Amino acid sequence: MMHCKRLVASAFVATLMASTAPAFADFWSDAAKGLEGATIRGVSESTPPSNYVKDVLAPAFTEATGITVEFEATSWDQMYDKAIKDMEANTGIYDFVYIEQDIIYSYLARDFLVNLSDMMEQNANLKSPDFDISKFTTFIDNFKNADGDVFGVPMEAFVKVYLYRKDLFEDPKVQEAYKAKYNADLKPATNHAEYRQIAEFFTEYAKENGMEMWGTTVQASSGHPASVYEFVESVLPTYGIYNWGIDTQTFAASVENGGQMNSDKAKEALTWWIGNLAYAPPESTSSTWDEVAATFAAGRAAQGLVYGENAAWIATNADKSTVVGKVGVALPPVEAGVMEQAKSGEGYIGYYDGGAFGIPHSSKNKEAALLFLQYIGQESVQADWALAGSRIVHQATYDDPKIVEQDKKVDGYYTLMKEQGPLFRGAPPFPFHNQAREAMAPFIYQAITGELQPAEALDKAAAAVDAELKNLGYRK
Amino acid sequence: MRSSTVGWLFLAPTLVILFIFGVLPFLYVLVIGFTQWNSFAADPTMQYNGVENFRRLMFDDQFLYSLWLTLKFGFFAVASQILLGYLLAQLFMRDFPGKGFFRTVHTLPLVIAPIAVGATWRLLLVPGLGPVPYYLNQWFGYELNISRYIDQAFVATVVMDIWHWTPLVTLTLLAALASLPKEPFEQAQIDGANRFQIFWHVTLPLLKPAILATVFIRLMDALRTVDEVWMLTGGGPGAATRYIGLHIWRVVFPKTDYGYGAAMSLITLYLTIVMCWLLYAGLVARRDLKRAE
Numbered sequence: 001m002m003h004c005k006r007l008v009a010s011a012f013v014a015t016l017m018a019s020t021a022p023a024f025a026d027f028w029s030d031a032a033k034g035l036e037g038a039t040i041r042g043v044s045e046s047t048p049p050s051n052y053v054k055d056v057l058a059p060a061f062t063e064a065t066g067i068t069v070e071f072e073a074t075s076w077d078q079m080y081d082k083a084i085k086d087m088e089a090n091t092g093i094y095d096f097v098y099i100e101q102d103i104i105y106s107y108l109a110r111d112f113l114v115n116l117s118d119m120m121e122q123n124a125n126l127k128s129p130d131f132d133i134s135k136f137t138t139f140i141d142n143f144k145n146a147d148g149d150v151f152g153v154p155m156e157a158f159v160k161v162y163l164y165r166k167d168l169f170e171d172p173k174v175q176e177a178y179k180a181k182y183n184a185d186l187k188p189a190t191n192h193a194e195y196r197q198i199a200e201f202f203t204e205y206a207k208e209n210g211m212e213m214w215g216t217t218v219q220a221s222s223g224h225p226a227s228v229y230e231f232v233e234s235v236l237p238t239y240g241i242y243n244w245g246i247d248t249q250t251f252a253a254s255v256e257n258g259g260q261m262n263s264d265k266a267k268e269a270l271t272w273w274i275g276n277l278a279y280a281p282p283e284s285t286s287s288t289w290d291e292v293a294a295t296f297a298a299g300r301a302a303q304g305l306v307y308g309e310n311a312a313w314i315a316t317n318a319d320k321s322t323v324v325g326k327v328g329v330a331l332p333p334v335e336a337g338v339m340e341q342a343k344s345g346e347g348y349i350g351y352y353d354g355g356a357f358g359i360p361h362s363s364k365n366k367e368a369a370l371l372f373l374q375y376i377g378q379e380s381v382q383a384d385w386a387l388a389g390s391r392i393v394h395q396a397t398y399d400d401p402k403i404v405e406q407d408k409k410v411d412g413y414y415t416l417m418k419e420q421g422p423l424f425r426g427a428p429p430f431p432f433h434n435q436a437r438e439a440m441a442p443f444i445y446q447a448i449t450g451e452l453q454p455a456e457a458l459d460k461a462a463a464a465v466d467a468e469l470k471n472l473g474y475r476k
Numbered sequence: 477m478r479s480s481t482v483g484w485l486f487l488a489p490t491l492v493i494l495f496i497f498g499v500l501p502f503l504y505v506l507v508i509g510f511t512q513w514n515s516f517a518a519d520p521t522m523q524y525n526g527v528e529n530f531r532r533l534m535f536d537d538q539f540l541y542s543l544w545l546t547l548k549f550g551f552f553a554v555a556s557q558i559l560l561g562y563l564l565a566q567l568f569m570r571d572f573p574g575k576g577f578f579r580t581v582h583t584l585p586l587v588i589a590p591i592a593v594g595a596t597w598r599l600l601l602v603p604g605l606g607p608v609p610y611y612l613n614q615w616f617g618y619e620l621n622i623s624r625y626i627d628q629a630f631v632a633t634v635v636m637d638i639w640h641w642t643p644l645v646t647l648t649l650l651a652a653l654a655s656l657p658k659e660p661f662e663q664a665q666i667d668g669a670n671r672f673q674i675f676w677h678v679t680l681p682l683l684k685p686a687i688l689a690t691v692f693i694r695l696m697d698a699l700r701t702v703d704e705v706w707m708l709t710g711g712g713p714g715a716a717t718r719y720i721g722l723h724i725w726r727v728v729f730p731k732t733d734y735g736y737g738a739a740m741s742l743i744t745l746y747l748t749i750v751m752c753w754l755l756y757a758g759l760v761a762r763r764d765l766k767r768a769e
Contacts, residue, residue, distance in 0.1 A: 223712020283604025
């Protein structure tokens with residue numbers, strides 16, 4: 001009898017699945033008629049969210065549509081190099097490219113990207129009923145033009161948070177030692193002086209206790225732009241210097257011309273940041289965002305500013321991280337008055353990063369690429385993707401039971417992103433993003449190696465950016 | 477007449493390939509070198525700007541520093557390779573147990589792609605992960621950090637280049653040594669010359685053409701080194717290993733300053749040719765001139 005009931009139940013479930021699955025898959029197979037067998041190629045940075053697209057979403061899309069996806073997940077430098085060359089030369093190698101929030105303004109200025117809103121409007125048969133722009137978080141606004149048309153489908157968004165070793169911060173012995181030394185309670189730093197003090201404490205504590213650990217991570221690669229980004233996007237704002245210290249009206253960088261890149265506050269910020277190297281592991285001067293996450297995951301740092309895309313795996317993946325269950329999440333430390341500016345919308349306290357996939361004009365398979373972009377933009381795929389890459393681009397993903405559960409394991413990272421996200425901001429809308437960065441980079445590198453003092457480095461960096469922007473015809 | 481036509485026909489495929497992949501790109505770079513062209517400028521179109529790029533280069537501290545650094549790198553790397561290569565070639569001229577095995581192992585770096593060489597050395601030397609800094613610190617208390625100390629980074633790139641390319645020098649000089657006539661050496665011995673005199677007055681002059689050819693090849697290679705160094709240090713720390721090839725790459729690709737980058741390439745090519753010519757004139761032509769007198 002029991003066996004019979006199970007059989008009936010199984011048959012019912014099977015019938016239900018058989019009746020619903022084709023209906024769900026109908027749009028994709030219908031829309032892809034005539035496109036089966038096509039191959040679309042995309043390029044992205046090799047990150048947890050991108051790798052999820054490559055390993056999970058792309059094969060699922062192929063199964064649903066018959067369109068093959070060749071997904072190239074490569075280094076950040078190579079990704080830009082390849083995408084820009086392809087779009088510049090109009091070769092059409094890539095049908096979709098990764099657009100980081102900070103580069104979109106350069107791409108739009110060059111008219112590299114297809115207007116997705118227009119394309120969906122003009123091709124009603126290709127518009128998925130499960131793709132709804134209104135379901136995205138406000139992060140999608142970064143990929144719109146002045147008319148509100150969308151040029152990229154967000155695939156990742158996260159904030160660069162302050163991670164700390166919760167287990168150590170809450171260890172009574174450690175707390176006691178800290179109290180004895182500084183006559184203060186050990187808690188996540190809220191300002192730069194506290195942060196430095198904690199870094200100093202843990203570096204010495206680790207040395208005394210024979211631990212391979214230092215007080216802080218620093219994303220201070222002395223030959224890679226990652227260090228420039230940490231300084232301009234995560235450190236300068238916490239000192240109240242916004243938009244890299246470049247005036248958004250006149251595009252001047254130096255104080256002499258009306259910018260703030262070499263202001264006293266900026267110099268104070270660089271001095272503090274460079275000073276942290278004394279309490280950071282030796283790999284810090286070769287660390288980009290990936291190595292910073294790896295350093296923290298290896299238990300080699302007590303605290304640090306870490307890109308949110310890494311928060312989930314650091315806190316939950318025991319195969320890759322030695323600090324599972326030991327991670328605390330907090331807002332970055334700031335100078336007095338900066339938090340108030342951020343809350344009022346005048347300023348911000350850190351970097352709200354992320355990216356989207358867009359279709360270059362040079363693509364030879366725009367229709368197939370549009371289907372793929374909508375496929376990854378569906379609400380149904382968002383939660384599992386968020387679990388794999390701690391990225392959220394849909395408002396509803398925050399309330400998904402899987403995410404709510406994981407949020408507890410990552411010390412409320414998603415809650416912080418949802419509630420405090422507005423305190424963070426993306427890169428300024430400069431069409432000369434790479435050019436300004438490359439102009440100032442050599443001097444930041446030289447400050448890291450000690451060849452230049454921070455003040456001298458910023459004076460030279462600001463002058464170089466001014467000269468570069470004048471040469472490019474942007475300076476007013 | 478007929479044989480001449482057949483000869484040209486045989487040459488034609490090579491000439492066509494050379495024209496398409498050698499001459500045309502060069503002409504293209506030549507044209508771009510005289511323009512202002514940055515695809516992310518306010519005006520992204522290509523505009524003729526005369527010799528402005530070349531004038532700017534003469535006052536560009538970063539370019540001049542890269543150039544100087546590259547010459548320093550080339551000097552140390554090539555001089556070391558010639559010296560080591562010669563000593564190893566002399567070693568391989570003698571018989572010793574395991575010679576065949578040692579020669580094979582010694583030649584292996586030559587077959588490794590430069591990017592893989594850079595990656596391997598990076599894994600060996602990167603602080604926090606590489607075994608070399610770890611053991612140097614454990615055993616000798618020496619702090620090796622090629623991403624922080626500029627001298628260490630420079631030396632690391634030179635040593636890597638020596639490791640990679642000394643086998644080429646060894647093989648070239650070994651072939652040259654093996655083909656030297658015996659008579660001059662026998663005559664020198666009969667005349668009572670000691671080993672140093674034989675080396676200085678017989679071996680070295682006879683090897684000079686091979687050494688010069690090797691120096692030219694290695695020097696030109698060293699001046700355009702990019703991939704190995706890019707992988708190992710990324711041009712850092714600071715500008716410590718930002719050799720001219722890497723500097724040009726940064727100007728042309730991340731900065732997308734095509735006009736200025738093209739001008740840099742042209743100047744670098746010109747300087748390489750001039751330097752090789754000066755070397756040739758100083759070491760070979762002068763001797764020929766004396767003979768003529």
